[in-house]
Amino acid sequence: MSGGRGRPSLSRKAMPDNELAMTQTWHGLVDTLRLLPTIEDDRPANRQTLDDALDKLSVLIALRRGESVPPETVAASTPGVVMAKRKRSSSPGTPMSRELSGRQQRRDAYADQLPLAPGRKVAFRVPGQEGENWILATVRKCIQQDKMRYEVEDDDDKQTYNTTLRSLIPLPDPNAPIHTSAHPSNLEDFPKNAQVLALYPETTTFYRATVRSAPIPGTGMGLGVRGGSAAPKADREAKAEKYRLVFVDDGDNVLEVHKNLVVPFPGS
Incomplete structure (x- = not known):
C-alpha cells in the first residue's frame, strides 16, 4: 500500500502588499463563481466547466502565495503518475447534478464543525484524477481563516495539498465537543x-x-x-x-x- 505521490514543493515567498490585494480579488471572483452552479442551465458540461475554473483559480491563489501545490493541479495536461494504494478498476463517477447537491448538503451538515480544526481526520478527494479517489488525510490548517479552504496532509506519504471543503468529508471525531454533529453520539x-x-x-x-x-x-x-x-x-x-x-x-x-x-x- 505504498503511496508514491510525493512531489517537490514550490518555494514559499513573502507576499507584497500588491499581491495581497490581488489575492483578495481572486477570492472575490471565486465566491462569485460558486454561485453560478445555481443557475437554471443545469447541463453537466457547463457545471464541469465551472468546477474546472474554480479549481484553477484556487491553484492560482496558492501559487501567488508561494504555497505547495500538487503538480497535477498546476498543469493538468502534464502527464503524471499517481501510485494507487490498492490497485483496482475505477468505479463510475457520481453524476454532476448529484455531486453538486451533495456538496451543498455537506456544507450544511458540517456548519457547526467549521472551521475544521488542525488534526481532524478526513476523507480527501485527490485532485487531477479520473473518477473518485479518496484517501485518508489530516487537516493541518485553515487557509487565511477561510473556513472553506484547508491544507491537508496525506496520512500515507505526508504529501500536503491545498483544497476546499467540497473535496473533504470529515470523519466522526470522538474528541469533538459532545454537542456538535462531529461527535459520534449525534x-x-x-x-x-x-x-x-x-x-x-x-x-x-x-x-x-x-x-x-x-x-x-x-x-x-x-x-x-x-x-x-x-x-x-x-x-x-x-x-x-x-x-x-x-x-x-x-x-x-x-x-x-x-x-x-x-x-x-x-x-x-
Missing part, C-alpha cells in the same frame, strides 16, 4: 444496503461499499441505525463497533471496518 448508523465510502482494511484509501450489517446495537453511533426501530435487533453476523461491508469491484468479500472510518457516499 450520528446515525448506516442501514443494511446503504451506499457508503469506507477505508479499505490495511490501506489509507477509501472506496465505495455496500453495508451488509451495521455494528451491534449499542456499540455503533449514538442515534442508532437510520430509520430503525427504537428497539432494533442485531443482525446475527453483526460485529461490535464495526460495519460488515462489500466493497465495489471486490466480489462478494465481506470485510469489517470500524464505524469511525465509514462516511456517507457523496451524492447518495
Whole structure:
C-alpha cells in the first residue's frame, strides 16, 4: 500500500502588499463563481466547466502565495503518475447534478464543525484524477481563516495539498465537543444496503461499499441505525463497533471496518 505521490514543493515567498490585494480579488471572483452552479442551465458540461475554473483559480491563489501545490493541479495536461494504494478498476463517477447537491448538503451538515480544526481526520478527494479517489488525510490548517479552504496532509506519504471543503468529508471525531454533529453520539448508523465510502482494511484509501450489517446495537453511533426501530435487533453476523461491508469491484468479500472510518457516499 505504498503511496508514491510525493512531489517537490514550490518555494514559499513573502507576499507584497500588491499581491495581497490581488489575492483578495481572486477570492472575490471565486465566491462569485460558486454561485453560478445555481443557475437554471443545469447541463453537466457547463457545471464541469465551472468546477474546472474554480479549481484553477484556487491553484492560482496558492501559487501567488508561494504555497505547495500538487503538480497535477498546476498543469493538468502534464502527464503524471499517481501510485494507487490498492490497485483496482475505477468505479463510475457520481453524476454532476448529484455531486453538486451533495456538496451543498455537506456544507450544511458540517456548519457547526467549521472551521475544521488542525488534526481532524478526513476523507480527501485527490485532485487531477479520473473518477473518485479518496484517501485518508489530516487537516493541518485553515487557509487565511477561510473556513472553506484547508491544507491537508496525506496520512500515507505526508504529501500536503491545498483544497476546499467540497473535496473533504470529515470523519466522526470522538474528541469533538459532545454537542456538535462531529461527535459520534449525534450520528446515525448506516442501514443494511446503504451506499457508503469506507477505508479499505490495511490501506489509507477509501472506496465505495455496500453495508451488509451495521455494528451491534449499542456499540455503533449514538442515534442508532437510520430509520430503525427504537428497539432494533442485531443482525446475527453483526460485529461490535464495526460495519460488515462489500466493497465495489471486490466480489462478494465481506470485510469489517470500524464505524469511525465509514462516511456517507457523496451524492447518495
